[in-house]
Amino acid sequence: MSRWIIDHLWLIPAVPFAASLVILSLPNGRHKSAALLAVAGQIAALVMSFFAFLATLQVSGFRAVQNFTWFTFGDHALRLGWLLDPLAAVMLIMITLVGLCIFVFSIGYMAGDKNFVRFFAYLSFFSGAMLGLVISNSLLLLFICWELVGLASYLLIGFWIERPSAAAAAKKAFITTRIGDLGFFLGLLWLYGRSGNLLFYDGGNGCLESAGLAMLGASAVSVALLIFCGAVGKSGQFPLHVWLPDAMEGPTPVSALIHAATMVAAGVFLVARVYPIFSLGAIDGVTSSLTVVVWIGVITALMAALIAIAQADIKRILAYSTVSQLGLMMVSLGVGGVAAGMMHLLAHGFFKALLFLGAGSVIHGCHGEQDIRKMGGLRRLMPVTFSTYAIGMMALSGVPLFFSGGWTKEEILHVTADWPASRLPYYFLLAGVVLTALYMTRQIIYVFFGDRRAASQHAHESPRVMTMPLIVLASCAILFSVVLTPAWPWLHHYLTDEPAHFEFARLIQPTLFLSLVLVGAGVALGIGMYRKAGAQDRQRPADTDPLEFAQPQLFRFLENKMWIDELYARTVIAFSCLSARLSDWMDRHFWDRLVRGFGAVGRLFGTFATTVDERGINAGVDETTVGTRGLGRLMSAAHSGQIQTYLGVIAIGVLALLLFYAWLA
């Protein structure tokens, strides 16, 4: 089976794609078949991914490649390929597993929607595109899947198509990510021109292998930075992060899919995949391209964590936490901790899907309300949602020991502290840890503790089909730690191709205490600030956020996302619109007028010619004609046809002749 799947790796993305096509051709009412097909496709992909994963365990440093010619232009072949290695295998498992939970959850969440069938078609398509992305052995094939992921997110964010805000958010997501993609595209072209091969691994000639890298030479930094543009767009890094929070306009399972298993993971994965280009020519593990990655990550992580504190929408808080966590992963990649970054990506995939689905369950229970200030006291009404959500919250905040997020965050802090270029990122990340614990505590207090408020009066626990995925994901968030701890860092060694040993003593490390203190501080601060958040507290009215009460200006700044959207609207967008109008104006009033000017010159010449014609030549001809005609009339008058007249004229003529001769004689 393992052998078979290596040869048929393409089936893993193909099955969800096929499911999507079949679902799309179903009539609108066939809810059951649509859900069944989508889930079956996902299960099939999961099973195949599992066998693929098993195959990678056989030897250390496993790598299987399947290249094929896509097409031949001129006499050159353009080749694509599939690749299975540990990096791809863990992504496959995460995407299919998290995806499956989200699919099942959606059956309950979308039950009443009239476009249920279309929704599952899009979901399957999304999953297929993402699976194709992680097993691509060619930067071009990766780019193709990358764009398809973008298309799927566009369709899903704008799924509630009758809502203008959803359509606007979808447009924003598509265009913002495309800005980054164009950088990626240029990087790809540059790489293709330099190394002549877009395959990652091609028996020694691939662009990530030593020969290909050698041809890249000094342009590696530019290529890496251009490719990074794509990652910035897709993974919501500053300054292209603005689309990600707006993407919350889509149905909640879509948010979970975008923010956990697919889409945003793509950017981090891309950097990890082409890491040899980033680290080419590194001195002490530092290159200029990696330094850029680190600082973009730091800015993103801190900025998003700050903004999250002042948001009131349950999904937006999670959205900003995603942005912040992705920044964290980028920092990790930038300082050289590829394995740490990828581990955090995987752990994040599980607990962020859990949090989003939990948020979906809360929204479902509160009949569509998303404002956390209107909730409260839900922990008794929705016990399953509450306990699983709490697990997700602790994993995200990085509570040590039992939660996957704690271990991976630990590892990231560890590698960041060792970065030779600067200690600053490390301190910023520590601040980020406190902030993360703070905003998650705030959210959980608002939603689950305190008194019931407007929206939570008639809340109810969600049906089994929705809570089961929560329980599965919560278990994953905890059990995943088993392969992450420093005592048995199996996953780390699996990714970096080193044998793992079990050593219990390594479990206790100094950073563990540091992180315990920081998370504890964040949670304590949160409890201190928001303990009575939903109720009236001294002079503060019940509907005012404690931070807003204490620091209204700071709160306004953060609540409005640091005015970045407004800044873009006034600068980049205004400039683009202006150039559009200017281009149109130039066409109508400059170029066209120029052409008409030439036309006018022609017409002027025409008029001149006409005048010469009419007044000069033609007039002369006319005069002649008139003269001739007069003569003719005169002549025709003479030819009257009357014999008497003719005889008379003849008589006169004869007389005249006789007189003439007489005069001569």
Place this chain on the structure above:
Amino acid sequence: MVGLISALILIPLVGALALFIAPERNARPIALLVNAVAAFDALALWRHFDIGAAGIQLVERHAWIPAIGAEYLVGIDGLSLLLVLLTSLIIPFAFLAQRMDRGFCALMLIMQSALYGTFTAQNFVLWFLFYEMSLIPAFLLIKIWGGENRDRAATKFFLYTFLGSVAMLLGFLEIYLARGSFDFATLASLGKNGLLTGKLAWLAFAGIFLGLAVKVPLFPFHTWLPDAYESAPTGVSMVLTGVLSKMGVYGFARLLLPLFPNEIRIIGPWLLALAICSIVFAPLAAWAQSDLKRMVAYLSVNHLGYCMLGLFAVAVSSVGAAIDTQAALSGVFMQIFNHGITAAALFYLVGLLEQRRGLRGIDDFGGLMQRTPLLCGWMSVAMFSSLGLPGLNGFIGEFLIFKGSFAIAASFTAIAVIGLLVTAIVFVRAMQALFSGPLAESCNAFSDLLPREQVAIIPVTLLMFAIGLAPQFIFNIFNATVVQMARLFS
């Protein structure tokens, strides 16, 4: 099989004559029948075409007017075959787009014959004859059956392109007087060492360049295009953008580049700059349009700009690697075909919207997805194809053009990606305005795609998928030609 090409040129002409003895109401079925025969002929041509061989094949040569070097000389290479196939595809598609009376059908068939002739003629006099022959039906079709402002648009279209043709004719006369030949192959072989010398060469170059640049059109000679495409009836717009605009690109590839390699190399950066202007300013202008047809027209300018970018980059490269030249040329040929079917499909779909609503402003619609999901779905495919989404046809051509051009003229190509972005903005904006939001009152009674409309649009759309996923069957047509042409430039 000798005679296939002449038959191809004659079939639509005979069809046009046959229309006048047939009853009026049968005009369109007869035209479609004629097209079926022509398509059959074109497919036979494809079958007899040796894809492995470079150079002109299936040549038919007859003496015509020896005194002026005019010959009846037709033949095809990969590029010609590609365009013949494109013509055979777009014209029947256009016939399905709208109601047409007898005169309309006859003129369309005459235009079709002229197009076949243009793409197969290998002697300038013959070529020019067909080239001009296509202009008159187009002019009449716009002038008689066009929409608002048709007189003005038709006159502008005619005068502008005709002026270009005159300039081109003068250029060729100069060449003939100096070299005594009108044969494309002979001239191309002379081109390498300079066809003409001194000022004369530049004059001839300028004349031919002007004629072709207007035809494509290349910025800033494009202002006739939005007016003409906007005023023309749907079927004519489809042919204008799908095939007629390719005559210009074909001319550049077949004539200007081989005949004047040295001149182009000297002013290459300027030409590239014009191509970049087409690529960047046209979609920006499209963004500012509220009329859907005008919007699509401007995007056509942008897409043809990519073709120009690729061709000029190839011509400028003196030391370009073979792979880059071949990539750019393959990309241009691919783009010719892709733009043909995609832009025609877009005009067709805009035509469907116009038939339903009576208007075609971007704000005259809203929430169509709720009322006509099929129409929206297929239209989205065409739009995504046009904005170059991978998996659809548009991406293949654009990727190769950019691949080739970036290696040769990196900075120009880097600017050109702005065009990709703006095109995306224009389409996503259109999709938002047309498909999403609450259903507009005026669109309440729209019918979704009718069966006869599905028959027209679905095969073309499936072709977009086919090319996007497995494009080899298109590449096979012109690969040998690409290799041969690339050798010419290196």
